[in-house]
Amino acid sequence: MSTGSGADSAPAPDHDNDATGATHAAPAPQAHAAAAAAKPRKGTFSSLRIRNYRLFATGQVVSNTGTWMQRIAQDWLVLSLTGSSAAVGITTALQFLPMLLFGLYGGVIADRLPKRKLLLLTQSAMGLTGLALAVLTLTGQVQVWHVYLVAFLLGLVTVVDNPARQSFVSEMVGPDDIRNAVSLNSANFQSARLVGPAVAGVLITAVGSGWAFMLNGLSFIAPIVGLLMMRPSELHQGKVVPRGKGQLREGLRYVAGRPDLIWPIVLVGFIGTFGFNFPIWLTAFVDKVYDSGAGTYGLLNTLMAAGSLAGALLAARRGTSRLRLLVGAALVFGVLEIAASLAPTFWLYAVLLVPIGMCGLTINVTANSSVQLATDPAMRGRVMSLFMMVFMGGTPLGAPLVGWITDAYGARIGFLSGGAISALAAVGVGLFLARAGGLRLKIDLRRGHRHLAFVPREGAGARRDRVTAAA
Template sequence: MSAPSTAVRRRFAAAGASLRVRNYRLYFFGQTVSVAGSFMQTLAIAFLTLHLTGSGSALGVAAAARLLPFLLLGPVGGLIADRADKRRLLFFTQTSSAVGSLAFAVLALTGVITYPLVLALSLVLGCLTVVDNPARQSLIAELVGRDTLANAVVLNSVSLNVARVVGSVLGGTLVAAIGTPACFLLNAASFGAVIVGLAAMRTDEIARTPPAPRARGQIRQGLRYAVRTPELAAPLLMLTVTGILAYEFPTTLPLLATGAFHGTAATYGIMAAVMAAGAIVGGFVAAARTTRPGPRALAITCIGWGAVIVLTALAPSVWTACVALVLVGYGSITFNSTAKTTLQLASKPEFRGRVMALWAMAWGGGTVIGAPLVGWVAEQFGSRWGLVVGGVPTIVLGMAMLPYLRRRDRSDGGDAVRSSNA
C-alpha cells in the first residue's frame, strides 16, 4: 500500500476515533436525529412568527425567548448538571422537550396559536434546554477517555451540522408544502432517538464524575474559576461577542432569503443547508487533526469567519450567497469547536458542567440580546445589514485578540494547553 493511501486511512481513522466507543456511538446518532428535529422546529417557529407578525424584530424576540433562560439561569443549569447523574437528567429533559413540541403541534394544527403563545412555549422549552445542554456536553467526557475527548467534541459539532442540513432542508420543504405543524410533530418524535440511545448504554462503561457536593456559593465559585483561568476566560470572551452579534443565522438568514433574495422557506432551507455542509467539511478536517491548534488559531479563525460573513451580506444573488455560506459554515465550526475543545480540556471535571453552561450562555444566550438587535437592524436598514453588524465586529475582535493569544501561544501556559490537547 502506498504511503499517501496509508496516510489517508490514518486520517479517516483519527477522524472517527471516538465512534469506536459504543456508548458514544449511541449518544452521537441519537443526538444527530434529535437535533435535526430541533432545527426543523427552529425553522418552523421562525416562519410561524413571520406569518403571525410579518416583523423582523418580532422574529428576533421569538429567537431570544427560547434562549433567555441561558442568559438568566445558565450557571444554575450547569450546577444542576454537576450535581446530577447526567444520563438520568437527560431522560427527564428530553422527554419533557418532546411534550413541549407536541404542544406546539396541537396549537398550530387547531389554529389557536398566537405570537404570545409562541413566546411562552419557547421560554418553557428554553428552561429545559438550559439544564439539558450542559448535561449533554459534560456527559461526553464520561463516555470517552481523555485521549479521544477532543475528537468526540468535534464530532459532536459535526453531528449538529449534519442535523442542520437534514433539518433545514426537510423543514423548509415541509413548511413550504404543508405548513409548520409537521415540523413540530417530527421534532417531538425525534427525541425518541436520544431516549432509546440513553436506555441502551452500558452504564458500567460510563466513567461518572463524582457529583459536586451541595454547598453555598457554588455558582460564584464556578464563575470565579472561569474568569481566573486564562485558558477559559479568553475563549468565553470571544464566544460571548460572536454569540451576540455573529451567530444569529436563525434570524438573519430567513430575513435575507425573503428580503434581499425574495425567496421562501425553501430558499432559507437551502441556504442553511449549504452553510451546514461547509461546517460538516470543517468538522471532519478538525476531527482528523492529530494535534490541537494553539490559542492563536482561535483569533485567526475569528478574523476569517467574520470576513466570509461580510461576503455573504454583499452577495449579489442567492447562489453566490450559498457559495459564501459554505465558508461561513466552515468558519463557524472551526471557531466554535476550537473554543469548545479548549474549554472541555482545560476545565477541571468537577467544574465542567458549570464551564459548559457558560459556553452555552456565551454562544447561545447572547441571542437574547443579539437576535432582537440584528432583527431590528435588518428591518430598519435592509436584510443584508443583519449580517454586516455581525461580520465586521467579528473581524475586529479577532484582530484585537490576536496579539494576546499569540503571546499565550508562545508562553509556557500555551504550550501546556497544546500538550494536554495532543
C-alpha cells in the same frame, strides 16, 4: 449535540494538574509540542468504536434532524404571523434568555446530579415542547405569543440539558477521545442540518409548519431509547460534586484566574451575540432581498450546514485545539460575513454561506474542546455552563438589536454589522492572548521567511507558559 466532561477513573488529559493547573505549574510549551507529536493521530470516527457513544450519537442524529425542522418551521411561522424580522429575533432571544439568566445554575445542577438520569428528564421535556407547539399549530389556534412561550420554556430546559450533555460525552468516551467526540457531535448536528431544513421546507410548503413540530416532538424518542440502552458499567463515571455553599462563585473565580479560559469564552461571547444571528439574516435576505419562500430558506440553511459538516469532519481529524486556530477562524468568519452581505448575486451569496458555516463550526469545536481540556473535571459542569451561557445567552441581547438594525436599515447592513463586530472581536482577543502569553508580532519581509509570526517577548515569565502552549 455537544461535548464532554472528565472522569475520575480515566487517565488524565495532557494539561495542567495533569489537567488544569490547579496544583502544578504548567509544563513548558516545548513539552506540550513533543507530547502532541508523540500521540498517534486518531481516526476521524474513532469515538464510534465505543458502544455507549454509538447509541448516543444515533439518538442525537434523529433528534437533531427534528430540531432543525422545528427551527426552520418556527422562524417561518413567526415571519408569516408578523411579517417582521425583529419578531424572529425576539423568538430567538426568548429561547436563549434563560441561558443568560440561569445558565450558571444549570452547571451547578449538572455537577451535582448523575448526567444520564438528568438527560432522560431534559430530553423528555424537550420533546413535549415540540408536541405542544404542534397541537397549537395543527388546530389553527397558534398565535405569536404561543411561539414566544414555547421558545422560552424550551430555553429553560436547555439551561440544564446543555451542561449535562457537555459533561456526559466524556463519561462515555473518556478524556483521551474528547476532541474527537466533540467534533463528531458537531458533525452529527450538521448532518442533521443538511436534512432537517430541506424536509422542513417541503413540509411547510405541502402541509404546513405543524407537522414539522410534530415530527420534532416524536424525534426525542430516539435519544431517550439510546440512553436507556446504555451500559452504566462501561461509563467513565464523572465526579458528582456534593451540595455546598459558594460553588457558583468558586467556578467564576476559577475562570477569572485563567487567561486560557476567559479569553476564548469572551470571543465566543461576541461571536454568539452578534455573528450567529442567521435566522434573522437568512429570513430577511430570502423575503426582502430575493423575494423568495420557505424552500429557498431551507436551501440556504442546507448550504451553510454543508460547510459546517466539512468543518466538523476536519476538526475530528485534528489532533489538537489551538487558540491561534480559534482566533484565525473567528477573523475569517467575520470577513466572510462582510463579503456575503455585499454579494451582488444570489448564487454568490449562497456559495459564501459554505465557508461561513465551516469557520463557524471551527470556532465552536475549537473553543469547546480547548476550554474542556483546560478545565479540572470537578469544575467542568460549571465552566461549560459559563461557556454556553456566554455563547448562547448573548443571543437575547444581540438578536433583538440585530433584528432592529435589519428591519430599519436592510438585510445587508444587518449582516455586515454582525461580521464587522466578529472580526474586531477576533483581533482584540488575539492581541490580549498574545500579551497574556508573552508574545509579540514579528514582521519579516525577507523571501523564504514567515512574514508574520508571534514570537516570545523578552522577559516573558513561566507564569505565561500555559497560554503560550495553548496558543
